[in-house]
Amino acid sequence: MLDIRNLNARVEETEILRNLSLSIKPGEVHAIMGPNGAGKSTLGNVLSGRPGYEVTSGSVEFNGKDLLDMEIEERARAGLFLAFQYPVEIPGVSNMEFLKAAVDARRKHLDLPELSSFDFMKIARETSKRVSLDAAFLKRGVNEGFSGGEKKRNEIMQMMLLEPNLCILDETDSGLDIDALQVVAEGVNAMRDGKRSFIVVTHYQRLLDFIVPDHVHVLAAGRIVKSGGKELALELEAKGYGWLEDEVA
Amino acid sequence: MTEQVESLIRKDYAAGFHTSIESDTLKPGLDEEVVRFISAKKEEPQWMLDWRLKAFRAWQEMEEPEWAHVHYPDINFQALSYYSAPKSMADKPKSLDEVDPELLEMYEKLGIPLHEQEALAGVAVDAVIDSVSVVTTYRAKLEEAGVIFCPISEAIARFPDLVQRYLGSVVPQRDNFYAALNSAVFSDGSFVYIPKGVRCPMELSTYFRINEMNTGQFERTLIVAEEGSYVSYLEGCTAPMRDENQLHAAVVELVALDDAQIKYSTVQNWYPGDKEGKGGIYNFVTKRGICHRNARISWTQVETGSAVTWKYPSCILKGDNSVGEFYSVALTNNFQQADTGTKMIHIGKNTSSTIIAKGISAGQSNSAYRGLVRINAGASGARNFTQCDSLLIGDRCGAHTFPYIESKNSSAVIEHEATTSKVSDDQMFLCQQRGLDAEKAVSMIVNGFCREVFKELPMEFAVEAGKLLEVSLEGSVG
Numbered sequence: 001m002l003d004i005r006n007l008n009a010r011v012e013e014t015e016i017l018r019n020l021s022l023s024i025k026p027g028e029v030h031a032i033m034g035p036n037g038a039g040k041s042t043l044g045n046v047l048s049g050r051p052g053y054e055v056t057s058g059s060v061e062f063n064g065k066d067l068l069d070m071e072i073e074e075r076a077r078a079g080l081f082l083a084f085q086y087p088v089e090i091p092g093v094s095n096m097e098f099l100k101a102a103v104d105a106r107r108k109h110l111d112l113p114e115l116s117s118f119d120f121m122k123i124a125r126e127t128s129k130r131v132s133l134d135a136a137f138l139k140r141g142v143n144e145g146f147s148g149g150e151k152k153r154n155e156i157m158q159m160m161l162l163e164p165n166l167c168i169l170d171e172t173d174s175g176l177d178i179d180a181l182q183v184v185a186e187g188v189n190a191m192r193d194g195k196r197s198f199i200v201v202t203h204y205q206r207l208l209d210f211i212v213p214d215h216v217h218v219l220a221a222g223r224i225v226k227s228g229g230k231e232l233a234l235e236l237e238a239k240g241y242g243w244l245e246d247e248v249a
Numbered sequence: 250m251t252e253q254v255e256s257l258i259r260k261d262y263a264a265g266f267h268t269s270i271e272s273d274t275l276k277p278g279l280d281e282e283v284v285r286f287i288s289a290k291k292e293e294p295q296w297m298l299d300w301r302l303k304a305f306r307a308w309q310e311m312e313e314p315e316w317a318h319v320h321y322p323d324i325n326f327q328a329l330s331y332y333s334a335p336k337s338m339a340d341k342p343k344s345l346d347e348v349d350p351e352l353l354e355m356y357e358k359l360g361i362p363l364h365e366q367e368a369l370a371g372v373a374v375d376a377v378i379d380s381v382s383v384v385t386t387y388r389a390k391l392e393e394a395g396v397i398f399c400p401i402s403e404a405i406a407r408f409p410d411l412v413q414r415y416l417g418s419v420v421p422q423r424d425n426f427y428a429a430l431n432s433a434v435f436s437d438g439s440f441v442y443i444p445k446g447v448r449c450p451m452e453l454s455t456y457f458r459i460n461e462m463n464t465g466q467f468e469r470t471l472i473v474a475e476e477g478s479y480v481s482y483l484e485g486c487t488a489p490m491r492d493e494n495q496l497h498a499a500v501v502e503l504v505a506l507d508d509a510q511i512k513y514s515t516v517q518n519w520y521p522g523d524k525e526g527k528g529g530i531y532n533f534v535t536k537r538g539i540c541h542r543n544a545r546i547s548w549t550q551v552e553t554g555s556a557v558t559w560k561y562p563s564c565i566l567k568g569d570n571s572v573g574e575f576y577s578v579a580l581t582n583n584f585q586q587a588d589t590g591t592k593m594i595h596i597g598k599n600t601s602s603t604i605i606a607k608g609i610s611a612g613q614s615n616s617a618y619r620g621l622v623r624i625n626a627g628a629s630g631a632r633n634f635t636q637c638d639s640l641l642i643g644d645r646c647g648a649h650t651f652p653y654i655e656s657k658n659s660s661a662v663i664e665h666e667a668t669t670s671k672v673s674d675d676q677m678f679l680c681q682q683r684g685l686d687a688e689k690a691v692s693m694i695v696n697g698f699c700r701e702v703f704k705e706l707p708m709e710f711a712v713e714a715g716k717l718l719e720v721s722l723e724g725s726v727g
């Protein structure tokens with residue numbers, strides 16, 4: 001699914017990712033943890049092609065294609081989805097219109113016929129129910145005036161509608177109350193179908209009780225310093241990151 | 250990203266073709282003889298000629314205004330031709346079948362079929378090319394309702410009392426430099442009269458087209474809504490692409506008598522000039538309406554064209570409880586300049602006005618909102634709400650806001666809000682990460698910004714306006 005090899009990337013003049021390698025197979029869930037400023041969001045941004053993030057060396061293969069050679073929207077249409085740590089607002093553009101345009105673009109790429117507004121509306125309403133967002137949110141501007149938790153649920157709704165191949169969730173759990181956390185986890189679990197892969201960035205073991213990962217990685221100072229199974233998350237919860245940094249040093 | 254946004258604002262002007270139609274075009278220059286020529290050509294009565302001459306003499310003593318936030322080389326008014334008509338119109342066609350097929354084809358190409366069966370359902374169209382009205386559709390159906398919708402030249406002949414009574418009653422001949430010029434040389438335009446208590450059964454629309462080179466277009470529109478009547482009117486405008494600038498100086502007068510309502514919408518897409526700022530229409534327009542008791546006038550405008558726009562659709566709220574509204578989207582790109590806004594003059598008691606102005610600047614363009622809210626001493630209980638929002642695309646464009654408030658009545662409530670924002674890189678990235686290309690992303694963000702104004706447009710035209718913005722923005726991202 002995804003093969004990252006010796007990736008180095010910088011923002012402005014600062015090196016952030018250093019020789020990062022990570023391989024993700026279809027159907028796998030990889031959790032990425034690590035201290036603030038380690039480069040977790042940077043990884044998501046680099047993979048999705050955000051302007052300002054410059055890859056200096058290394059390669060990324062996504063379903064057999066050179067990901068770094070693709071435009072932002074091509075990556076998205078090919079099934080790479082990033083749930084934002086801080087979703088932005090687009091005033092006046094209704095959520096429904098935005099979602100329809102996104103789904104249209106994805107379906108076009110997959111050579112599927114465009115959904116009629118009527119059919120799409122039906123699907124969108126069902127999906128909003130699944131993430132416990134009132135259908136009224138579909139009419140509001142994209143994230144306009146949404147609470148923190150509502151924005152995160154809106155991200156998950158987008159993920160469900162777009163049915164991506166690789167989902168990168170950047171701290172989707174932070175700022176969520178316990179019910180919302182469950183909603184997000186259920187959403188992700190329902191989408192685990194043995195083919196779709198996930199990168200789940202989180203600071204909390206708690207989320208991983210609900211979304212059980214196949215692998216856990218610790219990212220520190222721009223590289224993966226330790227990888228393990230789901231029990232690594234428990235160990236991190238107990239001991240923090242200090243011992244790892246010592247180990248690396 | 251900024252670069253990307255900027256290159257998206259470069260696209261071709263779709264209405265920029267020129268149709269070769271043989272025309273009778275007056276040689277350039279302006280003097281009393283020209284005014285007399287136009288009047289004679291239109292077979293006008295003496296009173297009309299006198300009215301024009303009075304305007305012409307006033308104009309000769311006036312100076313071009315310079316206060317607007319726009320810059321352009323001096324216009325040589327003697328180098329323009331003041332009259333041009335398609336030759337085939339010389340012996341006026343009585344019906345659509347007699348209209349030159351070339352003309353019909355031109356309108357077809359612009360997306361305005363004039364055959365009634367193909368026309369937009371429920372919209373009557375008056376098509377004006379250069380100096381004359383070509384055809385007005387659905388006249389029979391309108392006449393049944395008692396509605397008059399015809400070229401103003403025809404109204405002068407057929408309804409002299411109405412025209413004499415109302416022409417210049419809202420915008421007097423010497424109101425301003427361009428209005429005086431228009432009053433002297435206007436060649437055609439539309440006349441609308443809605444009788445008492447009648448709700449006009451369909452949208453009325455005038456479509457203006459400048460075709461000939463070096464001609465100015467000076468149309469005159471007069472709409473009179475009798476007591477308790479209602480009309481919704483739309484005007485659209487385009488011109489061929491040309492390297493030299495062309496002048497358009499129109500006057501629109503609206504009269505809403507007691508309890509009447511007029512909705513006036515404009516989708517202005519005159520040729521804006523090329524990427525280097527060469528060519529384009531100079532659009533200097535005076536639009537004003539007067540509201541009597543309980544009357545309401547709404548101006549909605551989507552301004553995407555012209556090299557220079559100077560335009561302030563205004564309301565005189567004379568009657569008690571009357572309402573004035575102004576909803577505007579002005580988009581400038583490349584080297585376009587727009588200085589537009591409104592004037593709300595509160596005279597009657599409990600009058601209220603709403604101003605929603607959205608300015609979008611891209612490329613190296615400049616747009617300015619200029620608005621006056623005046624509350625006269627007698628206008629107790631007057632209210633105004635003004636909201637001006639500017640959206641910048643890229644970092645070489647500018648937006649300016651000049652609100653003027655004059656209140657002589659302490660009971661007035663005036664609220665003003667203003668914001669300036671940019672199409673942010675984060676918004677662009679969100680859209681693109683969801684699979685939208687950059688062009689679609691910008692047009693969606695800009696459309697969202699304009700939503701409050703678009704919802705005021707008649708349905709069919711709201712869609713058009715959205716598409717027009719998309720086209721006008723093309724090339725602003727790459």
Ligand SMILES: Nc1ncnc2c1ncn2[C@@H]1O[C@H](COP(=O)(O)OP(=O)(O)OP(=O)(O)O)[C@@H](O)[C@H]1O
Binds near residue numbers: 011034036052
């Ligand atoms: N656009 C940017 N401009 C400047 N510095 C940046 C930018 N983006 C990231 N950085 C820097 O890169 C480093 C890694 O940031 P990143 O957001 O990837 O960390 P993170 O691991 O996601 O942290 P957190 O847990 O706080 O979300 C930080 O030092 C951050 O300041």
Ligand SMILES: [Mg+2]
Binds near residue numbers: 085171
């Ligand atoms: Mg982060």
